[in-house]
Amino acid sequence: xxxxxxxxxxxxxxxxxxxxxxxxxxxxxxxxxxxxxxxxxxxxxxxxxxxxxxxxxxxxxxxxxxxxxxxxxxxxxxxxxxxxxxxxxxxxxxxxxxxxxxxxxxxxxxxxxxxxxxxxxxxxxxxxxxxxxxxxxxxxxxxxxxxxxxxxxxxxxxxxxxxxxxxxxxxxxxxxxxxxxxxxxxxxxxxxxxxxxxxxxxxxxxxxxxxxxxxxxxxxxxxxxxxxxxxxxxxxxxxxxxxxxxxxxxxxxxxxxxxxxxxxxxxxxxxxxxxxxxxxxxxxxxxxxxxxxxxxxxxxxxxxxxxxxxxxxxxxxxxxxxxxxxxxxxxxxxxxxxxxxxxxxxxxxxxxxxxxxxxxxxxxxxxxxxxxxxxxxxxxxxxxxxxxxxxxxxxxxxxxxxxxxxxxxxxxxxxxxxxxxxxxxxxxxxxxxxxxxxxxxxxxxxxxxxxxxxxxxxxxxxxxxxxxxxxxxxxxxxxxxxxxxxxxxxxxxxxxxxxxxxxxxxxxxxxxxxxxxxxxxxxxxxxxxxxxxxxxxxxxxxxxxxxxxxxxxxxxxxxxxxxxxxxxxxxxxxxxxxxxxxxxxxxxxxxxxxxxxxxxxxxxxxxxxxxxxxxxxxxxxxxxxxxxxxxxxxxxxxxxxxxxxxxxxxxxxxxxxxxxxxxxxxxxxxxxxxxxxxxxxxxxxxxxxxxxxxxxxxxxxxx
Ligand code: CDP
Ligand code: MG
Numbered sequence: 001x002x003x004x005x006x007x008x009x010x011x012x013x014x015x016x017x018x019x020x021x022x023x024x025x026x027x028x029x030x031x032x033x034x035x036x037x038x039x040x041x042x043x044x045x046x047x048x049x050x051x052x053x054x055x056x057x058x059x060x061x062x063x064x065x066x067x068x069x070x071x072x073x074x075x076x077x078x079x080x081x082x083x084x085x086x087x088x089x090x091x092x093x094x095x096x097x098x099x100x101x102x103x104x105x106x107x108x109x110x111x112x113x114x115x116x117x118x119x120x121x122x123x124x125x126x127x128x129x130x131x132x133x134x135x136x137x138x139x140x141x142x143x144x145x146x147x148x149x150x151x152x153x154x155x156x157x158x159x160x161x162x163x164x165x166x167x168x169x170x171x172x173x174x175x176x177x178x179x180x181x182x183x184x185x186x187x188x189x190x191x192x193x194x195x196x197x198x199x200x201x202x203x204x205x206x207x208x209x210x211x212x213x214x215x216x217x218x219x220x221x222x223x224x225x226x227x228x229x230x231x232x233x234x235x236x237x238x239x240x241x242x243x244x245x246x247x248x249x250x251x252x253x254x255x256x257x258x259x260x261x262x263x264x265x266x267x268x269x270x271x272x273x274x275x276x277x278x279x280x281x282x283x284x285x286x287x288x289x290x291x292x293x294x295x296x297x298x299x300x301x302x303x304x305x306x307x308x309x310x311x312x313x314x315x316x317x318x319x320x321x322x323x324x325x326x327x328x329x330x331x332x333x334x335x336x337x338x339x340x341x342x343x344x345x346x347x348x349x350x351x352x353x354x355x356x357x358x359x360x361x362x363x364x365x366x367x368x369x370x371x372x373x374x375x376x377x378x379x380x381x382x383x384x385x386x387x388x389x390x391x392x393x394x395x396x397x398x399x400x401x402x403x404x405x406x407x408x409x410x411x412x413x414x415x416x417x418x419x420x421x422x423x424x425x426x427x428x429x430x431x432x433x434x435x436x437x438x439x440x441x442x443x444x445x446x447x448x449x450x451x452x453x454x455x456x457x458x459x460x461x462x463x464x465x466x467x468x469x470x471x472x473x474x475x476x477x478x479x480x481x482x483x484x485x486x487x488x489x490x491x492x493x494x495x496x497x498x499x500x501x502x503x504x505x506x507x508x509x510x511x512x513x514x515x516x517x518x519x520x521x522x523x524x525x526x527x528x529x530x531x532x533x534x535x536x537x538x539x540x541x542x543x544x545x546x547x548x549x550x551x552x553x554x555x556x557x558x559x560x561x562x563x564x565x566x567x568x569x570x571x572x573x574x575x576x577x578x579x580x581x582x583x584x585x586x587x588x589x590x591x592x593x594x595x596x597x598x599x600x601x602x603x604x605x606x607x608x609x610x611x612x613x614x615x616x617x618x619x620x621x622x623x624x625x626x627x628x629x630x631x632x633x634x635x636x637x638x639x640x641x642x643x644x645x646x647x648x649x650x651x652x653x654x655x656x657x658x659x660x661x662x663x664x665x666x667x668x669x670x671x672x673x674x675x676x677x678x679x680x681x682x683x684x685x686x687x688x689x690x691x692x693x694x695x696x697x698x699x700x701x702x703x
Contacts (some may be wrong), residue, residue, distance in 0.1 A: 002512055017102075024100050031059030034240050039414045040064065040239065044148075048172065049217045049236040051226045055243020056390065057351040057397050060220050061093050061152055065125045066101065074124045078147025078213065083130040085158040087113040087318050088325050089349035089423040094118070094127040095326060106145045114488050121345045130160035134167070135488060138437055142178075148216040153349055155223040156437040157450075163431050165449050167438070168217055169233065176214045196450045222348040223386060223418070232449045250359075252409040260361035261289060263406045265296055267359050268339055271404075272311050278356025278401070279338040282344055283393055285365040285380055287519040290315045290341045291586070295525055298337065316350070317507055319518055319592050328352055344383075351397065353401035358395040358403040360388060362411065366419075367426040368674070371455040373647035374463060374631075376427040376670040382411075423452045428460035433469060436476045437485035462630055466698050467495045479595035487603055489513065496628035497604060503624040505614035508550055510604065512625075514597035515549040516670050516682060518589040519613040522656070532584040539583075540658050544667065544684035546625060547618060548658050553597075556580070556590060623694060626686040629668040633681065635688065636665050642680065644672075645691070646698065655678035663680035666691075 028034065033054065043050055054060050065080045074080060084090040094111035101109055110119035111127040114135075117240075119126055129152070137143055149168060154161055201278035219229045219236075226238035257263040264282055271280055284290050294313045301309050314328040329352060332338040340352060344364050364387065368379045383391070390406065395401025405412065432443055440446060443457055464470045469481040469491060476482055480498060485552035487494040493513045500509030515521060524532040539555060541547035559579050601611070614620045626633070634642040634651065639664060640651045651672060653660050657680075659667065670682035691699040 010394065015316050022104055026101060028059075028063065031063060032243055033059035036239075037063075037067050037242060043237065043239055043281055044068065044071075044073070044216060044218065047237050048176065048214060049219070050235045051219045051221070051229050051233075051236055053221050053224060053226045053238060054241030055245060056222045056348045056393065058241050058243045060241065062090075062097050062100065063218070064150065064218070066097065069124055073148050073216065076147070076213070079123060079145050080125050080148045080150065081133060081146045081163070081372040082125070082127050082152050083133050083144075083164065084349065085130055085153050085156045085161060086345050086349050087116075087129055088316065088320065088345055089111075089153070089638050090127040090129055090324055091116075091118075091546055092329065092350055096329075097125060097127075115596055128220050130158060130164050134160055134164055134431075134434055137167055137171070138434065138485070141171070141438060142175060142212065143168075143215065144212055147213055148218065150218040150220060152220045153222065154219045154229060155221040155225075155348070155432060157419070157423070159422040159431060162421060162423045162449050163435070164317060165219070165229075165232065166447055168215070169447065172215045172217055174402055175212060176586050178212055179214045202501075222390065225418075227447065230627075238639040244397075245393060246398070246400045247397040248392050248400070249402045250392055250405060251402065252405050252412070256408060256411065257361075257406050260363065261293060261296075264359050264361055265293065265300070267404050267406065268297060269300060271341075271359075271402075272337055275357065275402070277337065279332065279340065279352075279354040280359065281342060281352065281355045282359040283344060283346065283361065283364075283391055284341055285341060286364055287315075287317045287319060287589075288399040288523075290317055290343070291520075291523060293341055299527070303573075311339060312336050313339050313341060315341045316345060316352075318345060319589070321591060322593060324588070339426060344387070346394065346643075347387060351394075353398060355394055355397065356399065356401045358391055358401065359406065360391045360403060361406040362388065362415075365652075367422060369426045369456060370558060370647075370649075371453050371459055373644075373649050374427075374459040375644065375672060376648055377649050377678070378673050379674040384416045384419045385412065388412060388415065396579045421450050423448065427463075428452055428456055429464050430456070432460050433464060433476075433481070433485050433491060436470070436474075441475065464491060466631065466695075467491055468697075469495070475588040483607060486607060487600070489517075489600070492519075492629060492631065494623070497600070497609075499628050501609045501623050503606075503614070503620060503627075504612045505617075505621045506604070506609060506611045507613040508621050509624065510566065510597060510601055510611065511550055511553045512546050513600060514593045515553055516546075517596050518592045520656075521549060521552060521586055521589050521593070523584055523586050524656075527583075535582070535584045536658075541618075542658075542662065542685075543618060543622060544659050544664075545657055545670075545682040546684040547621075552583075552585060552590075552594065556585070622684055622686055623690055624695060625684050626668055626690045627694040629670070629684075630691055630698055632669050632680075633686070633691055634667055634669060636663060642667070649678065651680045653683065654681045657681065657683050659683050659685065 018582065029195060052060060057183055058385050065082055090111045090113050095105055098105040098109040101107055106118040106120055107122050109125045110123040112119050112132055113129050113159055151161060151164060230236050230238050268280060268282065270274050284293060294315055301311055312332055316325060316328045338354060346352065362383050363380050364383050366380055366381050367376060369376045392403035395403050435443060435446065444454060461470065461474055469477055469484045471477050483498055484491055484494040496509050497513060500506040515677055522536060539548050539551040541551060560572055560576050563575050577587045580590060631646050633643045637643055641652055643650055664685040666686050666688040667683040668686055671681035673679050673681060
């Protein structure tokens, strides 16, 4: 398999890039949005809030910020912020725009995602995730450095987008009051209860060397229905950008497929061997699935005659290291066909050129929340009709294409019209914590674009109370609530770190939180199951997956450090990749975990915590895990299933767990995932009697 040249995107533009610049310029001019540049600028000037709807690939995300910059919207040093629901999109688009502008990434054009900030004081166009902008508002409630905020991919309706829309509505109102000098002496109250005290953000004083202007807000969406946004923003104007779409032939299967992964594989090779040139985009549900399909494609490819082997695979999913993400955008070498294996990130967030064939199994991994049990899980669910249409549309961007739906047409008719907004189907604890930290106490009264389920609010408040983040009056508890809000992690992980500080096992917990933040550290190819099991034995701990992950992390760090003594950094890292391969450890995931570890360690140290280790005292460490993850405690039942104590839900241990066979009496787990069964993943054995002792607020005897 020829390897593609690595793309160092932090480097300066090359001197010989003149031809490339010209080509980019040409591409820019031919985008559908280019013909309405003037009109868009006029509309933004006239309207403080504007909604822009346009077909995916029409140039909204890459072009509009450049038009605004050139149109003078950053005068006085203001920044244009563009939010994306996904990390990959923020990074890849920023890189593209930097290239189009002919500037090094991180200067005039930059990005910021959790654990990775590529911006500087000279950044004017800043791509960032919606979650990160929410975090920024904690430090700067009036978002004073931004002159324009573009909420991109608003149709995705992630929970962060929805909360952000509410906050921005408030911030915009406050800032226009300030601009009109309507401010009273003490404070300004925005809608939604966001209170800016005089002096808080120094509203009237020049900020970042300039006077705070009103905030321009632009909502961008790929779906045609702009009504919901327009209504929410008091009848804001919506502009439609005409896209370009070629016809796409839609093919359905005759029967439902029992194994969509296998069906996808067969379809990939059918296209590769029988259809005319053109790249293939396959929608899959997550990293694990993508990596397993990637291996299977390579395996089958090896069995083909050499002339038919000109097929290259490119994965793209959110946690893929950024330099790898960018490879997906490079054209395949002449004579080769590209197969892009993507999560639903390729649905609307990123546009990859060259695609002629789309394979759509009709499923997606989605967060699901059961308000009755208070349990959130990651489920493989059917897509909506809107999603299926977006997916097939990817095949018709540059010419006529084909979309292979791996389900019968009758199935499509049963899909929901559109996807339910995430805020209606996820645990709200994290955003509640952030809203509380912003001083917004009345969560049910918050002006959401769509109100979350009341029971879900109550449930989330309850679990935050049990974790010690809120007082009985539902106020942020001091100091735990404030500390938890400061950490960019799910509440349970933040709590684990805070407790680990008291238990003197912060070093171990930092590793665990980092390792749990990535998908699948181990992989087990179908043809090497036994070998991978034997490899795992060197690290496995009878106490469970957490301690096993700790062993892997430590072993890899030790290996790398030793190697660095006698080798160059590059050589040592190469050796580490080899070590990973031999041990069936996913080196991508491990590297991501190391990155996350570095970043959380920094946050923790900034909070004044000292990082100490519990040495060999794993009992203490397991007790700390029990004290933090007590809401996820489960007890073995006579039939071998487990009952989650806080909710009564019956679940099974996932076969990938170290404890799958030994089945201890009582465990805590990290995540619940549902396919056909309810599985718990990443478990640690605990003693049942620890629960009333370590979490009496949840398991104590009622008086
Ligand atoms: O946001 P929207 O879907 O309207 O389009 P866009 O993301 O601004 O993409 C406009 C064009 O830029 C597309 O035709 C892409 O092929 C191209 N593009 C690219 O080549 N590489 C990227 N990293 C991003 C966009
Ligand atoms: Mg876009």
